Amino acid sequence: MPVLAIDAATMVSSAAVATKDRLLAEVVMQLKKPQSEVLMGHIMDALAIAHVDKSELTGIAVNIGPGSFTGLRIGLAAAKMMAYALDIPIAGIRIDEVLAYHYPVENIYSAAFVDAQKGNVYFSLQKWDKGCLQTVREMTVLEMAEAVDICEGMDRPVVAMGDVVQRRPDEFARCLNTRPALPHHIMPRAANTAFAGIHRLASGRCDNVMTLEPLYIRRSEAEELWEKRRKEQGKN
Structure with missing residues (x-):
């Protein structure tokens, strides 16, 4: 049964639909377009090209980073929303694992x-x-x-x-x-996220849709700036 994969961890906006042994459809775009403007369209396009209805999906796979702080939040929000609404399992895949599936x-x-x-x-x-x-x-x-x-x-x-x-x-x-x-x-793609997710879900290693979070590793620029200003204010 098909799995939907979402990848928005970098400048690449990508969505794919795959089964265990076949990539049914993939939409990949690398342009300077905000993920918030294009990602949901790519998800719907991938489903339409694959002739798969949302109700037929058996799982969601999503790239959890690290990567673009904004892209990760948008991609994960879309993945969690769909997994929760459809009541299907979700698997978060690290970006290095996604890339390794190229080779x-x-x-x-x-x-x-x-x-x-x-x-x-x-x-x-x-x-x-x-x-x-x-x-x-x-x-x-x-x-x-x-x-x-x-x-x-x-x-x-x-x-x-x-x-x-x-x-x-x-x-x-x-x-x-x-x-x-x-x-x-050279860049992550949703097809890789899909096959890594299929493997993860088949082994029973799904994530909690309510607690799954992006893998940031470091704090964002905004968080670091806030911490710096807070310390400066504390000295005054």
């Missing part, structure tokens, strides 16, 4: 480089082993150069993915062990 092969590492602002990246390493995705290095915030150096020190080739890789491919020019992914594999 589900052994003998390489998948590296996630996601914009964390101020010249930093959300960075993690994943690998596939006998059909199972394993975390080699947990997601953390690092400087770009440090993350690249970690990849270069690995014992097998590394494929780099994420919005930072798309914007700064020259960072990998000096690398012998690390290569940016192909253009159509």
Whole structure:
């Protein structure tokens, strides 16, 4: 039975409908359009193209980040609203897992480089082993150069993915062990979110629709500014 996947963690707005062994439909757009304006349209388009009614859905999968604070909130709100209204299970998928589904092969590492602002990246390493995705290095915030150096020190080739890789491919020019992914594999897509979600839901690992939250790792700029102002006011 079909699962709907939603991905709004980055500049990519994407929705997909898939079953265990088939991608029925996917809508992907990477333009400077607010997720609030386009995401619901993409969800409805994906369902229409797949000829699937909302009542036929058996689950929802959503990219929970880290990534764009606004995009994550919009994507998760849409996913939770639909899961609650349709009374179907929901699965939150981390962005590094979504990216790793581009290259589900052994003998390489998948590296996630996601914009964390101020010249930093959300960075993690994943690998596939006998059909199972394993975390080699947990997601953390690092400087770009440090993350690249970690990849270069690995014992097998590394494929780099994420919005930072798309914007700064020259960072990998000096690398012998690390290569940016192909253009159509460099950003997260709802198709990957769908298949990761199908696997998660089939194993019974669904999330609580009421408590599922975005994976932020760090605080937003607004929160950091508020904390700074609060401390300054406390000194006066």
